[in-house]
Amino acid sequence: MTAALGAVPAEVDCRRLELLTVVNDRARCEKSMSALLDRAARRWLGRTGQGELAPGRGWHTIDRGEQFGGADSPIRLIEAAAAGTVLRTGNLATDLAATLMLHSRCPALADSIQLPDRITPPSSLRITIYGLDGDDLALAESLVDVLTRGDALTILDRITQAITVHAGPDSTDPRGCGCAAVTDLRAG
Structure with missing residues (x-):
């Protein structure tokens, strides 16, 4: 998708899920998350075909700047x-992301x-996940829920927001994109 110079950027719907968690058992959390990370890495090992990588490529056209808190592109x-x-x-936070x-x-x-309200450990994590149409935001949320089942984490708060993101004038250059928050859908 390439827009003409000066054209209005296309708007894309996106969901932002923020989870505020407490790490109850760091060792158990790291062990579970490490196993999940190893499985995910093995899943992708050796895959290079465009069809296999295509679902994550939508993020190449979206600016992940300040609105996205520095979240990396999953395709990278x-x-x-x-x-x-x-x-x-x-690093637990980096590896979990x-x-x-x-x-x-x-x-x-x-x-x-x-x-x-906590002066001493346990430590806490703020986990933020973004999903475009076609992304599996529910799977990402379920993976965090898996860590709660083993009592490694406790989720204290869950906030979902609908946001609008803008594709840049050149879909291969995400620097020309912007984002605007639309709706706060607080989960109770």
Whole structure:
């Protein structure tokens, strides 16, 4: 998709899911997440065909700037996994985001945070996942839910927002894109 110079960028619907979590058992969380990351990396190992990678390519046309908090493109991680790059960093937040992106093809970001009412550990994570139409945002959310079943994590809050993102004038150059929040759909 290429727009003429000066044309209005196409609007694309996107969902943003934010989960506020407490890490109850860091070792159990890291072990479960590590197994999921290894499975995801094996899934993509050696795959290079455009048809296999196509579902995540929609994010190449979307700016993941400030609106997306720096969340990486899932296709970059998928290409790295396909090339055999070791993706595990040893950082729980970074590895969790990579796990979510490789399994669901949705951009994800996990940040370690300190909750105002907690002075000491357990640590907390804010997990943010973005999904375009055709992305598997539900799978990404389910992967986080798996970590709660083993009592590794507890989800304290779940917020879903519908946002509109704009494809840039050149779909191969995502720098010309913008995003605007539309609706806050707070899950209770």
